[in-house]
Amino acid sequence: MVGITETVLRDGHQSLIATRMRTRDMLPAAERLDAIGYRSLEVWGGATFDVCLRFLHEDPWERLQSLKRAMPNTPLQMLLRGQNLVGYRHYPDDLVRKFVAESARRGIDIFRVFDALNDPRNMGVAIDAVRKAGGRAQGTICYTQSPVHTLPSFVQLGRELAALGAEELCIKDMAGFMPPGDAAALVRALVREVGLPVVVHTHSSSGMSALTCLAAAEAGAAAVDTALGPFSGGASQPPTEALVGAMRGTPLDPKLDLSALADLSEYFRTVLDHYRPLLNLRSLQTDGEVLLHQVPGGMLSNLLSQLQEQDALARLPEVFAEIPRVRQDLGYPPLVTPTSQIVGIQAVFNVLAGARYQTITREVRDYVRGLYGAPPGPIDADLRRKVLADAAPIQGRPADLLAPEFARALEEVRALVPAADDAEAISYAVFPAVYKAYRARRDRALTDEALTSAALGIVGALRARPASLPAPPSSLVREEAGGMSAWAHEGRSRLHSQRRWIDASTRRTRR
Numbered sequence: 213m214v215g216i217t218e219t220v221l222r223d224g225h226q227s228l229i230a231t232r233m234r235t236r237d238m239l240p241a242a243e244r245l246d247a248i249g250y251r252s253l254e255v256w257g258g259a260t261f262d263v264c265l266r267f268l269h270e271d272p273w274e275r276l277q278s279l280k281r282a283m284p285n286t287p288l289q290m291l292l293r294g295q296n297l298v299g300y301r302h303y304p305d306d307l308v309r310k311f312v313a314e315s316a317r318r319g320i321d322i323f324r325v326f327d328a329l330n331d332p333r334n335m336g337v338a339i340d341a342v343r344k345a346g347g348r349a350q351g352t353i354c355y356t357q358s359p360v361h362t363l364p365s366f367v368q369l370g371r372e373l374a375a376l377g378a379e380e381l382c383i384k385d386m387a388g389f390m391p392p393g394d395a396a397a398l399v400r401a402l403v404r405e406v407g408l409p410v411v412v413h414t415h416s417s418s419g420m421s422a423l424t425c426l427a428a429a430e431a432g433a434a435a436v437d438t439a440l441g442p443f444s445g446g447a448s449q450p451p452t453e454a455l456v457g458a459m460r461g462t463p464l465d466p467k468l469d470l471s472a473l474a475d476l477s478e479y480f481r482t483v484l485d486h487y488r489p490l491l492n493l494r495s496l497q498t499d500g501e502v503l504l505h506q507v508p509g510g511m512l513s514n515l516l517s518q519l520q521e522q523d524a525l526a527r528l529p530e531v532f533a534e535i536p537r538v539r540q541d542l543g544y545p546p547l548v549t550p551t552s553q554i555v556g557i558q559a560v561f562n563v564l565a566g567a568r569y570q571t572i573t574r575e576v577r578d579y580v581r582g583l584y585g586a587p588p589g590p591i592d593a594d595l596r597r598k599v600l601a602d603a604a605p606i607q608g609r610p611a612d613l614l615a616p617e618f619a620r621a622l623e624e625v626r627a628l629v630p631a632a633d634d635a636e637a638i639s640y641a642v643f644p645a646v647y648k649a650y651r652a653r654r655d656r657a658l659t660d661e662a663l664t665s666a667a668l669g670i671v672g673a674l675r676a677r678p679a680s681l682p683a684p685p686s687s688l689v690r691e692e693a694g695g696m697s698a699w700a701h702e703g704r705s706r707l708h709s710q711r712r713w714i715d716a717s718t719r720r721t722r723r
């Protein structure tokens with residue numbers, strides 16, 4: 213029997229509607245989701261944390277607790293970027309441990325821990341924290357293709373993750389270009405050599421996902437990730453119904469009730485209708501080109517928005533050609549947050565400036581210095597020389613250089629919100645500016661609501677009939693920066709700060 217991890221409440225809506233599904237649209241389905249018999253429900257992590265605070269003005273911790281209360285029977289799962297938690301930089305160990313402990317306390321059972329460079333040193337503390345908090349640690353192998361990523365190298369990583377305490381393994385194919393044959397070979401080798409249950413996560417971008425999941429299941433995968441019909445396909449996962457239907461009556465049968473799944477899909481179809489303005493048709497289409505450029509969906513939308521800002525959309529083909537070259541220069545990092553961002557922005561710079569590495573981003577410099585971890589392959593010698601002229605590369609684990617942050621964050625946040633608890637201090641430590649804006653807005657909203665209630669109460673009393681609060685505007689979803697991902701937002705602000713470099717270098721070139 214193959215287990216099914218349902219992603220509609222995390223990756224499904226992250227991939228199709230820029231992570232904008234609100235808690236209030238999740239809860240009506242919770243009881244039915246909990247009754248299906250899924251192996252787990254992915255509900256948190258990835259971009260959900262950032263988007264809750266930044267765009268939805270929801271407390272991500274409150275969402276987690278509400279979901280746990282509503283779905284007590286099915287293990288809840290989150291995606292954790294190892295030492296990067298749910299953010300875009302390395303955080304110190306004390307914060308990693310606090311974050312994991314608080315997430316477990318509020319309802320996460322399974323933690324899928326990954327690192328963009330597949331550097332086990334960036335996953336060890338998180339995995340250890342998960343075990344100490346009583347959670348299940350799923351060590352992750354980011355799948356990619358390159359001369360240095362071979363079957364034996366992936367198996368070796370699987371062994372190292374097991375040694376760190378991972379209780380199961382995940383093969384994570386971010387952009388959806390893992391062929392069924394590769395998936396089957398990898399699953400078989402990991403099961404045989406490492407002996408842990410293996411879960412396969414892929415995306416439908418190239419159209420191969422259902423084939424890949426079926427091949428993985430036949431090769432002995434313990435579970436595959438799928439999304440309910442309305443939130444499946446394109447940039448998201450393959451449909452739950454398709455995999456359940458395909459395996460029904462075979463020894464792999466996940467034994468989930470297709471009519472109960474149909475009922476849930478009917479509900480989520482109405483939810484998707486509500487968010488229609490955020491749905492980019494392109495993210496639903498099959499994109500065979502991903503087999504060539506291997507750029508994940510989130511990174512693609514980011515590139516498009518960056519080029520658009522520079523009025524240079526026509527140069528996308530050049531950027532596509534430059535991405536593999538930058539990736540090679542950097543030792544073939546898999547393209548996933550944050551390396552996708554690092555490679556993508558540098559490729560845009562190289563193309564727009566008309567000269568490669570005329571401007572080197574701070575992120576690429578840090579990367580070459582070893583601050584993100586050990587690159588999978590050697591870094592290009594010229595680039596190394598250019599960057600390291602003014603600093604030496606570090607040899608150890610990047611987070612060893614970071615001082616503890618939690619105590620200071622708690623102190624600072626209590627200066628803003630005297631009653632702030634650990635969870636709020638963590639939100640603040642991870643996204644200081646975003647948290648402050650969220651807090652200010654929320655306090656303002658509370659005041660407004662109280663005033664509105666009071667005003668309506670007076671009006672109601674005058675009219676001598678019960679007053680009701682006005683319904684929230686149905687156009688709420690429109691005001692949230694279109695379908696832009698939090699990640700694109702982060703990249704865009706970095707680009708803004710470095711834009712002067714592009715302008716300056718363009719002027720130089722023209723002269």
Ligand code: CO
Pocket residue numbers: 223386413414415
């Ligand atoms: Co994914």
